[in-house]
Amino acid sequence: EDLDTPEEIDPEGLEVDWESETPLESPNTIPEYTAEQENADSKHWKSIVIGEKHFRIDMKVVEPYKKILSHGGYMGEDLNAIIVFSGCFLPDRGRKDYNYVMDNLFLYVTSTLEQLVAEDYMIVFFHGATPRRQMPGFSWLKRCYQMIDHRLKKNLKALLLVHPTLWLKTIVMMTRPFISSKFYSKLHYVKTLEELSKMVPMEHIYVPDQVKL
Numbered sequence: 001e002d003l004d005t006p007e008e009i010d011p012e013g014l015e016v017d018w019e020s021e022t023p024l025e026s027p028n029t030i031p032e033y034t035a036e037q038e039n040a041d042s043k044h045w046k047s048i049v050i051g052e053k054h055f056r057i058d059m060k061v062v063e064p065y066k067k068i069l070s071h072g073g074y075m076g077e078d079l080n081a082i083i084v085f086s087g088c089f090l091p092d093r094g095r096k097d098y099n100y101v102m103d104n105l106f107l108y109v110t111s112t113l114e115q116l117v118a119e120d121y122m123i124v125f126f127h128g129a130t131p132r133r134q135m136p137g138f139s140w141l142k143r144c145y146q147m148i149d150h151r152l153k154k155n156l157k158a159l160l161l162v163h164p165t166l167w168l169k170t171i172v173m174m175t176r177p178f179i180s181s182k183f184y185s186k187l188h189y190v191k192t193l194e195e196l197s198k199m200v201p202m203e204h205i206y207v208p209d210q211v212k213l
Contacts, residue, residue, distance in 0.1 A: 048110075065105055068086050072084040083123045086206075088210055090105075106144050110148060122156065138175075162196055163192075193212070
């Protein structure tokens, strides 16, 4: 319907009560943004730098998935850090905002690695109990590899893939064309937790219950 429009306004017919103390109310008044709300919102964002580029992480969407990354202690005389990555805590690809979540999750993981890793390190990736619908796509993995800082690639001494499936091995084979032979030589398949215990100290490694089954 068309809005009703007054044909003409007679200024002499207007009676304005200038003494009224009642404030005029607008139906479209913007609600006040309090300092507490501003502070809470600012905590949802984290600024980082990757490869001299500035990014902002939406920590609100990352929060439910923080358990994917944990510190597993140190190994050897050089005290190389052990970083544990649990695939079973990754988001489901069925989420409508899946790409947005994964982009922020990558930034979170990378920035966390920068904080945890001072020198050489290794990654233990628990693939067990990870449904295929929660595994990242090939294009996402490729982009992550290309964005990871050179220092993190160079200082990585080993990437242990625990409980590998045929699907995971296929994905690894597909990455051969765009990863360096030096990086590829750092990948090792580990069939069981018992085999893993012979390769790294397990005292401080968090193994999800579903991975133990």
